[in-house]
Amino acid sequence: MSLHTEEAEHISGATTRTFLNVWFALLIMTGVEVFLAYEQLPVVIFLTVLLGLSVIKAALIIAYFMHLKFEKLSLFLTLFPMLILCIVLMLLIFMPDSSRSMLMRPR
């Protein structure tokens, strides 16, 4: 049956067990985030840990669930460096200004 072979040719990469492991890792990282929210950490450390965990979670979702780990490298290189560059540019342009407005506040 031609339809079946056409559908079967996409099979590659991860197995069900891998998906379960990734899901479990994502749940654990979410649990750590919620736990840390009540640990009274200094805000800079807390924010850094939160963003670090979020980036790791995003990377896991992109690599395994969105299958990018098993695609050609050219697809990744076309999509992501540009995205990261745009985000970094936005950060560089806008974020210093937000703290400047805090410093200029009348005391």
Place this chain on the structure above:
Amino acid sequence: MSEVNTAQLTSVWAGGRSPYAVNSKKFGMWLFIISDALTFSALLMAYTYVRLATPNWPTPFHFSPSIIFSTIMTFCLLSSSLTMVMGVHAMNHGNRKAAVLWILATMAGGAGFVVLHLNEWLNLIHNEHVTPFDNPWGVPLFGGTFFALTGLHMTHVIIGLIYLGIVAFAVGRGKFKAEDVEVSGLYWHFVDLVWMFIFPLVYLMSAKI
């Protein structure tokens, strides 16, 4: 003739072949996801900006119900991503019936997310008196950024539910190929991924301790 042509094309960039080895639907969805990621990062940055620039930013999210609800919502989305990946997996193996069931499970997770989130919104609106333009703490930007960010995300979830419903219906009737399910899966995982940033930055950073 075609044999001669393919023999001449030594480089993947010479044309006539897909340099990314993905079909055009999948590549189109990836491009949409990247542009949508920029939309969300701009909104998250606007939120971070006004938050940094506002000294008395409110932290109204009590452990119960807000943080508990948003944690369960995160669980719903993460689990629906797992079922979506299983649906794509089943479809890749030509098992349409299982694929439909997995996609329906994914939709159940997404619907759970929307119901809990609407409940959480109503709790904020009725009990904490937060609206997009006003709140008791005198920081209207809190409601503005909160409802803009979570509202745009919830819109994406609802669109995803409709999208997955159409895909499940078509797959059940023997239409659509495995790649179509995979493309809808890409969209769903992206919605999940965005929540992985909104949940800590909006909810956990504003938890009432």
